[in-house]
Amino acid sequence: MGRIDNKVAIVTGGAQGLGRSIAELFAAEGAAVLIADIRDTEGEATAAAINAAGGRAIYQHLDVTDVAQWTAGVERCNDELGVPDVLVSNALYWNMDNILDISVENWNKVVDVILNGTFHGIRAVLPGMLEKGAGSIVSVASVIGPLVHVPFSGAYQPSKAGMVGLTRHVAATWGHQGIRANVVMPGPMYTDGLAQNQFTEGAEAIAQTFPLGRVGRPEEVAQAALFLASDESSYMTGAALPVDGGQFIV
Numbered sequence: 001m002g003r004i005d006n007k008v009a010i011v012t013g014g015a016q017g018l019g020r021s022i023a024e025l026f027a028a029e030g031a032a033v034l035i036a037d038i039r040d041t042e043g044e045a046t047a048a049a050i051n052a053a054g055g056r057a058i059y060q061h062l063d064v065t066d067v068a069q070w071t072a073g074v075e076r077c078n079d080e081l082g083v084p085d086v087l088v089s090n091a092l093y094w095n096m097d098n099i100l101d102i103s104v105e106n107w108n109k110v111v112d113v114i115l116n117g118t119f120h121g122i123r124a125v126l127p128g129m130l131e132k133g134a135g136s137i138v139s140v141a142s143v144i145g146p147l148v149h150v151p152f153s154g155a156y157q158p159s160k161a162g163m164v165g166l167t168r169h170v171a172a173t174w175g176h177q178g179i180r181a182n183v184v185m186p187g188p189m190y191t192d193g194l195a196q197n198q199f200t201e202g203a204e205a206i207a208q209t210f211p212l213g214r215v216g217r218p219e220e221v222a223q224a225a226l227f228l229a230s231d232e233s234s235y236m237t238g239a240a241l242p243v244d245g246g247q248f249i250v
């Protein structure tokens with residue numbers, strides 16, 4: 001028996017990286033998964049790999065910044081998999097610049113994918129969840145933004161902190177109607193995203209100073225997301241869970 005048998009989950013940014021690990025683990029634990037991403041080749045491949053392993057997944061081209069694409073994606077999910085029980089908001093657009101160096105265009109893009117994308121996603125799935133009287137929303141933020149601040153990535157940090165605020169608004173507003181909303185805050189993880197943002201070597205060195213002494217693995221974030229998606233976390237809402245090797249013990 002799986003830990004989320006018969007649940008339906010939408011995972012944004014599920015084509016690769018942490019999102020792929022989350023989609024794979026959710027499917028292995030019994031959920032039907034709609035992978036929502038803009039990387040069509042990787043997304044189709046991830047869905048095919050899940051189905052080949054005996055799980056149930058479909059890929060949907062879904063730009064999280066586009067309300068119409070959310071409407072179409074949720075409709076397809078309802079028709080082919082069922083009304084979503086779980087939304088994992090994980091899509092990423094990254095920029096390293098501080099707020100003097102960043103272009104307005106890049107600032108808007110970061111905020112649009114991370115924060116507005118989470119807002120659009122929650123608005124798209126919430127009516128169906130409220131009708132069911134149950135739903136779990138899991139947002140993948142970061143320790144950077146909600147917990148600590150660094151002298152770069154000036155748009156990323158407020159966007160990630162904003163995900164926590166948005167999550168707590170949802171938790172406070174619809175808890176009585178069976179909706180839970182929580183955040184996972186990863187520290188540095190081995191993913192393509194990490195490699196592309198030139199962080200890999202620095203992350204390795206920094207991670208040696210963590211209590212657990214290493215960079216994290218995507219499946220370790222996926223396990224935390226699974227717990228928050230599942231009924232095992234039934235008395236948790238509005239929480240922000242660090243998965244950071246103990247980097248920021250406060």
Ligand SMILES: NC(=O)c1ccc[n+]([C@@H]2O[C@H](COP(=O)([O-])OP(=O)(O)OC[C@H]3O[C@@H](n4cnc5c(N)ncnc54)[C@H](O)[C@@H]3O)[C@@H](O)[C@H]2O)c1
Nearest residue numbers: 013017018037038063064090091092142186188189191193
């Ligand atoms: N990797 C890390 O070290 C790390 C650390 C802390 C937090 N995180 C968070 O984890 C999440 C996943 O990170 P990752 O490293 O796997 O990133 P990644 O870049 O490997 O994957 C992100 C995915 O989001 C998709 N995406 C981008 N724009 C999109 C859009 N408009 N609509 C839909 N999908 C879109 C990409 O196509 C990609 O598949 C992010 O939210 C990131 O901030 C990652």
